[in-house]
Amino acid sequence: MQTTTRPLLSMSGISKSFPGVNALTGVDFRLFPGEVHALMGENGAGKSTLIKVLTGVYKPEKGEIVLGDTEIRPESPQHAQNLGISTVYQEVNLCPNLTVAENILIGREPKHHGAIDWKEMKSRAETLMFEKLNVDLDATRLLSSFSIAIQQMVAIARALYGSSRILILDEPTSSLDETEVEQLFGVIQLLKQEGLGILFVTHFLDQTYRISDRITVLRNGELVGEFPTATLPKLELISKMIGKEYVELESMPRTGSLSDTKDRRVPYLQIEKYGRKGYLAPFDLSLHDHEVIGLAGLLGSGRTEMAKMIFGIERPESGQCSIDGKKMRIGSPKEAIDAGIGFCPEDRKAEGIIEELTVRENIILALQAQNGVFRFLSPKKQSRIADEYIRLLNISTPSADQPVRNLSGGNQQKVILARWLVMNPKVLILDEPTRGIDVGAKAEIQKLILKLCDEGLAILFVSSELDEVLRVSNRVAVLRDRVKIRELTGTDMNEQVILQAIAHGDENARQ
Amino acid sequence: MQGNSTGRLRRISASKMFWPFVVLGLILLFNLIFTKGFFNLDIRDGHLFGTTIDILNRSSQIMIIAIGLTLVIATHGIDISVGSVVAISAAMAALLIGGKLVLRGDVQEYVTLVPMPVAILAAVGVAGLAGGWNGLLVSRLKIQPIVATLILMVAGRGVAQLITNGQIITIYYKPFFFLGNGFLFGLPFTVYIVAVVLAFTLFMTRRTALGLYIESIGVNPTASRYSGIKPERIIFWVYVFGSICAGIAGLIVASNVKSADGNNAGDLFELDAILAVVLGGTSLNGGKFYLGGSVIGALIIQSLTTTIYAQGVPPEITLVVKALVVFAVTMLQSESFRKMVFGRFVPVASATPQKESV
Amino acid sequence: MKMALRLNRKFLPLTVTILLFLIMYGAGSMLYTGFFSLQVFLYLLIDNAFLGITAIGMTFVIISGGIDLSVGSVMALTTMISAALLEKSHMSPALVIPIALLSGSTLGFLMGSMIHFFKAQPFIVTLGGMFLARGLCYVISIDSISIKNTTYEAISQARIHLPTGQFISVNVLIFLLVIAAAIYLAHYTRFGRTIYAIGGNEQSAVLMGLPVGRTKILIYTMSGFFSSLAGIVMTFYMLSGYGLHAKGMEMDAIFAAVVGGTLLTGGVGYVVGTVFGTLIYGTIQSIITFQGTLSSWWTRIVIGLLIFVFILLQSIFSSREKKLGSSAPGSGGRKMVRRVLASAQIIAPEKE
Numbered sequence A: 001m002q003t004t005t006r007p008l009l010s011m012s013g014i015s016k017s018f019p020g021v022n023a024l025t026g027v028d029f030r031l032f033p034g035e036v037h038a039l040m041g042e043n044g045a046g047k048s049t050l051i052k053v054l055t056g057v058y059k060p061e062k063g064e065i066v067l068g069d070t071e072i073r074p075e076s077p078q079h080a081q082n083l084g085i086s087t088v089y090q091e092v093n094l095c096p097n098l099t100v101a102e103n104i105l106i107g108r109e110p111k112h113h114g115a116i117d118w119k120e121m122k123s124r125a126e127t128l129m130f131e132k133l134n135v136d137l138d139a140t141r142l143l144s145s146f147s148i149a150i151q152q153m154v155a156i157a158r159a160l161y162g163s164s165r166i167l168i169l170d171e172p173t174s175s176l177d178e179t180e181v182e183q184l185f186g187v188i189q190l191l192k193q194e195g196l197g198i199l200f201v202t203h204f205l206d207q208t209y210r211i212s213d214r215i216t217v218l219r220n221g222e223l224v225g226e227f228p229t230a231t232l233p234k235l236e237l238i239s240k241m242i243g244k245e246y247v248e249l250e251s252m253p254r255t256g257s258l259s260d261t262k263d264r265r266v267p268y269l270q271i272e273k274y275g276r277k278g279y280l281a282p283f284d285l286s287l288h289d290h291e292v293i294g295l296a297g298l299l300g301s302g303r304t305e306m307a308k309m310i311f312g313i314e315r316p317e318s319g320q321c322s323i324d325g326k327k328m329r330i331g332s333p334k335e336a337i338d339a340g341i342g343f344c345p346e347d348r349k350a351e352g353i354i355e356e357l358t359v360r361e362n363i364i365l366a367l368q369a370q371n372g373v374f375r376f377l378s379p380k381k382q383s384r385i386a387d388e389y390i391r392l393l394n395i396s397t398p399s400a401d402q403p404v405r406n407l408s409g410g411n412q413q414k415v416i417l418a419r420w421l422v423m424n425p426k427v428l429i430l431d432e433p434t435r436g437i438d439v440g441a442k443a444e445i446q447k448l449i450l451k452l453c454d455e456g457l458a459i460l461f462v463s464s465e466l467d468e469v470l471r472v473s474n475r476v477a478v479l480r481d482r483v484k485i486r487e488l489t490g491t492d493m494n495e496q497v498i499l500q501a502i503a504h505g506d507e508n509a510r511q
Numbered sequence B: 001m002q003g004n005s006t007g008r009l010r011r012i013s014a015s016k017m018f019w020p021f022v023v024l025g026l027i028l029l030f031n032l033i034f035t036k037g038f039f040n041l042d043i044r045d046g047h048l049f050g051t052t053i054d055i056l057n058r059s060s061q062i063m064i065i066a067i068g069l070t071l072v073i074a075t076h077g078i079d080i081s082v083g084s085v086v087a088i089s090a091a092m093a094a095l096l097i098g099g100k101l102v103l104r105g106d107v108q109e110y111v112t113l114v115p116m117p118v119a120i121l122a123a124v125g126v127a128g129l130a131g132g133w134n135g136l137l138v139s140r141l142k143i144q145p146i147v148a149t150l151i152l153m154v155a156g157r158g159v160a161q162l163i164t165n166g167q168i169i170t171i172y173y174k175p176f177f178f179l180g181n182g183f184l185f186g187l188p189f190t191v192y193i194v195a196v197v198l199a200f201t202l203f204m205t206r207r208t209a210l211g212l213y214i215e216s217i218g219v220n221p222t223a224s225r226y227s228g229i230k231p232e233r234i235i236f237w238v239y240v241f242g243s244i245c246a247g248i249a250g251l252i253v254a255s256n257v258k259s260a261d262g263n264n265a266g267d268l269f270e271l272d273a274i275l276a277v278v279l280g281g282t283s284l285n286g287g288k289f290y291l292g293g294s295v296i297g298a299l300i301i302q303s304l305t306t307t308i309y310a311q312g313v314p315p316e317i318t319l320v321v322k323a324l325v326v327f328a329v330t331m332l333q334s335e336s337f338r339k340m341v342f343g344r345f346v347p348v349a350s351a352t353p354q355k356e357s358v
Numbered sequence C: 001m002k003m004a005l006r007l008n009r010k011f012l013p014l015t016v017t018i019l020l021f022l023i024m025y026g027a028g029s030m031l032y033t034g035f036f037s038l039q040v041f042l043y044l045l046i047d048n049a050f051l052g053i054t055a056i057g058m059t060f061v062i063i064s065g066g067i068d069l070s071v072g073s074v075m076a077l078t079t080m081i082s083a084a085l086l087e088k089s090h091m092s093p094a095l096v097i098p099i100a101l102l103s104g105s106t107l108g109f110l111m112g113s114m115i116h117f118f119k120a121q122p123f124i125v126t127l128g129g130m131f132l133a134r135g136l137c138y139v140i141s142i143d144s145i146s147i148k149n150t151t152y153e154a155i156s157q158a159r160i161h162l163p164t165g166q167f168i169s170v171n172v173l174i175f176l177l178v179i180a181a182a183i184y185l186a187h188y189t190r191f192g193r194t195i196y197a198i199g200g201n202e203q204s205a206v207l208m209g210l211p212v213g214r215t216k217i218l219i220y221t222m223s224g225f226f227s228s229l230a231g232i233v234m235t236f237y238m239l240s241g242y243g244l245h246a247k248g249m250e251m252d253a254i255f256a257a258v259v260g261g262t263l264l265t266g267g268v269g270y271v272v273g274t275v276f277g278t279l280i281y282g283t284i285q286s287i288i289t290f291q292g293t294l295s296s297w298w299t300r301i302v303i304g305l306l307i308f309v310f311i312l313l314q315s316i317f318s319s320r321e322k323k324l325g326s327s328a329p330g331s332g333g334r335k336m337v338r339r340v341l342a343s344a345q346i347i348a349p350e351k352e
Helices: A047-054 A077-083 A100-105 A118-133 A148-161 A178-193 A205-211 A234-242 A245-251 A260-264 A303-310 A333-338 A348-352 A359-371 A379-393 A409-421 A439-455 A466-472 A495-503 B005-014 B018-034 B051-074 B082-097 B116-139 B145-164 B174-181 B189-206 B210-219 B221-226 B231-257 B269-279 B291-310 B317-333 B335-342 C002-031 C038-063 C071-088 C093-117 C122-140 C150-157 C170-188 C190-200 C202-207 C212-238 C249-259 C271-291 C297-323 C332-343
Strands: A009-018 A021-031 A036-040 A062-067 A070-072 A085-088 A166-170 A197-201 A214-219 A222-228 A269-276 A280-287 A291-296 A318-323 A326-328 A341-344 A427-431 A458-462 A475-480 A483-488 B042-044 B047-049 B100-104 B107-111
Touching: A009 A047, A021 A036, A021 A047, A021 A062, A021 A197, A036 A047, A036 A205, A047 A166, A047 A197, A077 A085, A085 A148, A100 A118, A100 A148, A118 A148, A118 A178, A148 A166, A148 A178, A178 A197, A178 A205, A205 A234, A214 A234, A222 A234, A269 A303, A280 A291, A280 A303, A280 A458, A280 A483, A291 A303, A291 A439, A291 A466, A303 A341, A303 A427, A303 A458, A333 A341, A333 A359, A341 A409, A348 A409, A348 B221, A359 A379, A359 A409, A359 B210, A379 A409, A409 A439, A439 A458, A439 A466, A466 A495, A475 A495, A483 A495, B018 B291, B051 B082, B051 B189, B051 B210, B051 B231, B051 B269, B051 B291, B082 B116, B082 B145, B082 B231, B082 B269, B116 B145, B116 B231, B145 C249, B145 C297, B174 B189, B174 B231, B189 B210, B189 B231, B189 B291, B210 B221, B210 B231, B221 B231, B269 B291, B269 B317, B269 C122, B291 B317, B317 B335, B317 C093, B317 C122, C002 C271, C002 C297, C038 C071, C038 C170, C038 C190, C038 C212, C038 C249, C038 C271, C071 C093, C071 C122, C071 C212, C071 C249, C093 C122, C093 C212, C150 C212, C170 C190, C170 C212, C170 C271, C190 C202, C190 C212, C202 C212, C249 C271, C249 C297, C271 C297
Parallel strands: A021 A222, A036 A197, A036 A214, A085 A166, A166 A197, A291 A458, A291 A475, A341 A427, A427 A458
Antiparallel strands: A009 A021, A009 A062, A062 A070, A214 A222, A269 A280, A269 A318, A318 A326, A475 A483, B042 B047, B100 B107
């Protein structure tokens, strides 16, 4: 297998630090031709930094990189590309206003007497997409007219066009649904056969086991080890990635089916036939106090849409909702907040935190908005409240006056949570609250959710990790393609049933 | 954060208001050394008289506009129509006041066509309407601020000309001149106008939640909306306020020049005002804003102009100097430049490193 | 059928612009006798050649996501430098013209460098450039300098006759050349496509390995060059150098670009569109001149209103595009991919 051939790429002793942070310390990494090598580690482990060193964005203080037979020092992404190292990022880094053909070929356009040969460009692009990636499209269409999955394929095509020897895929499946992941993996297999070395970064453990040949684990900027995938059990991988904290996670009790008796009670939030054409099929949902409802489903199934509709961000065309027995229409976030609902959005950066404002300001923002313009919370009062919740939620920050953008992902999530807890909400909607957070903080947040539920909150919990959903919820609603297909309780609440429901959604109609 | 003196020095220098003060200080220092009589103050006709007073007086127009513009810019917006709004407001005031020659007893006197308070309200009101137009375009129609305000900037002078019917209307009514030329307790009246506007704005933004809302919206309007703020409403009123400030400045202009010229009134004011705001530390990207900084920024601009005159340098150089100031500010505010020049010592507000997404 | 519609959508803004021009010109023709003549149309080109040239330069800057507020001042500076060199230093036009072109290009180069290396905002930097150019104008001379140079006079008065009898000026020829060059640049050179890429997503352009820094500096240098060229054309037209020339022309250039379909957010724009934008500007002025009684300040109001209408249209169309969900994850692409995979019998064919 690969061990008999020489490595295509060999990074040894790479060290890189920033003011106050040692991002990488003496890290080694090898990549053989024709293999998929997964780079794993929690947030803060150093994965992204290692890749940026390889692609020339950062220059390491120590260590060397050998590509083939020669030592290389990539100076910039362009230089790395010229050396044969191509990268496809999670946010497809292409230009949406250009055509597919241009996105693939810009920088090395075919020319005819000095001018760009558009016809040739179209034909080359389409050939490449079809032959290498099995995608048949019109390359003169704008990139923005295609789905993210196709855009990613175009990004890969661009990488391939430059006769790359190494392809780095950085979290490529985050925005893809199951079929699209399949397709991507098919393409990866094709590329393996051509002898490319593929560096695959993902946090989806299952995908790692499906596609990779070897795994390198980083933790806190250091190399933990390099292992053939086949000989590394999942549990061991996780423990190498997170060390001790995993024990905490496993030891948390599964709440499962506590809710049977509670169904008799009147729900605090009752949604009847909320729906909007093309956005969400009409659905019913009821939330009781002391209860966590999980929303399960694949990407694009409508979970975030459901959350946003309940919170008033998106208006329903039909249906109504009742809060505490009273019928009402919630048409804006403000109205939802007044009704006692809080919302932690999925996209923390774009929709959650106000980056330049301080931790303190972020925490009291919703409370202040509810107070109104003139009932201003004095800085002293603000600090008091902020300090209280920093303590309560164990938010790690030098002071409450830090701009919130300086905090890590997990702590930023806690700040957003604090913002809502300050309001004493009755309902809390959490959309992917543990995404992109290291396991230690993940466990904290899950424990917090259970605690809040105990204290009386009704919680709507959205997550793509079924594991998590099952661990924390009393009931699970399953969505598929913008339709709520099932609601599960008790013994039905397990991965099997949920996955089956997602796969064969129509069965519900027959029941 | 260290508690010793270097820590404190770093904190002060990290404050965004530090640099404007330093620049102003440098200019004043220069004048102290090279301009004779710069700081002289005489008392004539019962009021203070001197170059410094002059600077205060002349900078009032830009100061007031800059105060309003600071809030607009803080919402990640911009208003390039303020110069035209100045012209409109001046035209309105001139039209309504003008001056009719009337015989009172044996004396010929000029009376205003419309009671002065009404005229003032009308002028400022029209300015407010202009701001409302801009506000609607930006907040409801979601048009980009530079584009939205471009419309009024272009059409506004036409509107001003419409009001004056293409003429330059002269104002003869004496009491109106007090606005721009009068003195109260020794200081120019304009200083008081600035003080009132500044005090009002400071109060509204720092003693109510308005300042927090504006900063929040400027950084992230979506997250602000999800927190229960109504960004559209605030953005609308911010543009109205900005134009009202321009309207007030227009009154001062009309009073100063004793006339209203739809074509030239307020010329290039928007650029000076934006420059003042930027000099004062507020970022064009929105977010944290510094009203005091903008006022100092306006002072810097006016002091520069006056220094140039005082040195006997041809006034055309003013534009060149302004250009150099723009470039200097740009470079100083640029992180890349600071790294190049200052290397280790980088007085940036956030001294702690951002958490790298690793 | 679907193909035709898709093509239309891309060119819709351009179609609107051309339609608008035709409507305005038609309106003028109906209202005023003599309006509907080839010569009057050609006068549009003659009188607005310098606006057109600088608007084209501005278009490139805006496509890249930036803006250049210095164009009017650079034009004026060019006229001033030309006049001073011709009349005071008695240099020959063969020397003066290259020097004049160099002046704007150099300023553009400096501004572009500042914008790139210091990551400064184009608005502010070109604002400084505007002050600088205008200021330098006045430093050379406060009053206007008339140009008596015979070559310039000859060029100014030259009439190139078309076979049908009408005439155009040298400026129009220069304008037409610029249009051709600009279209070639925008659609057939890597440099041009890089400009569009930067405007679409600058970060991506960097990661795609495009020479973003170099291109950005070149864009502003080019804009400066076009402004200087426009300034030279203006010098032929006005036969004087004056600090007050081209006052506010940057706004007119922006008008021409915006009405021509260039998005101020960047990434989208056509040279042809800007040309029509210039023609529309000229038509408005012509109509008002023909009207006779309306003062020129009505032009400002009409132009302002037009910008408004266009911006409104732009935002309506862009929000409609979003609603049609063409870029929703998994929608169009997914169906297509399924079809492909189904045809390869990798998955079972879906029943529509």
